[in-house]
Amino acid sequence: MSYEYKVVPAPVRGLKAKGVKTPEDRFAYALESAINELAADGWEYLRTDTLPAEQREGLMSKTTVFQNMLVFRRVVGTVAAEEPAQLPPPSPPTPRVEAPTLTKPAPTPERPSPDVAAE
Structure with a gap:
């Protein structure tokens, strides 16, 4: 689990209430x-x-002061982000249905009539 931190200055004066x-x-x-x-x-x-x-402090000098800081933390992300998401299983592919191709039947050869064949 990882955290992010925030540091803010502590109050220096009280609040009326x-x-x-x-x-x-x-x-x-x-x-x-x-x-x-x-x-x-x-x-x-x-x-x-x-x-x-x-x-x-002034033009040329520096002085050391002490600052009171409040340190906060919170968890980065959420529990869902830490665990892999449960995806539904993939659905089977839809079978492709092709339309039947219409072909013209081959022409049948004409038979000569029995009368014509006798000639």
């Missing part, structure tokens, strides 16, 4: 919403990674 009061709860709600949104499209949450990334 009814009944969600503390900053921790709002952040958890934002993370939950991001995971559920992708899960609705068939993506399975796999893990969160923190990766370094260089960013420009």
Whole structure:
């Protein structure tokens, strides 16, 4: 079974919602919403990674920042694509029926009448 992967940035700020009061709860709600949104499209949450990334700071300098990324995966194709399709057995070939050819009967030679032959 093979997978395809999708990596998206983790939310950096919480979302407001009814009944969600503390900053921790709002952040958890934002993370939950991001995971559920992708899960609705068939993506399975796999893990969160923190990766370094260089960013420009000013004109000449660079600095390293760490990005939190959400990793998702889903199965490539479907089960039907992995198993060979069951095709119906081939039907036997239809026999060719040719129309009979009509031929004219050969002309029968005329027999001389007995009276003419006696002469």
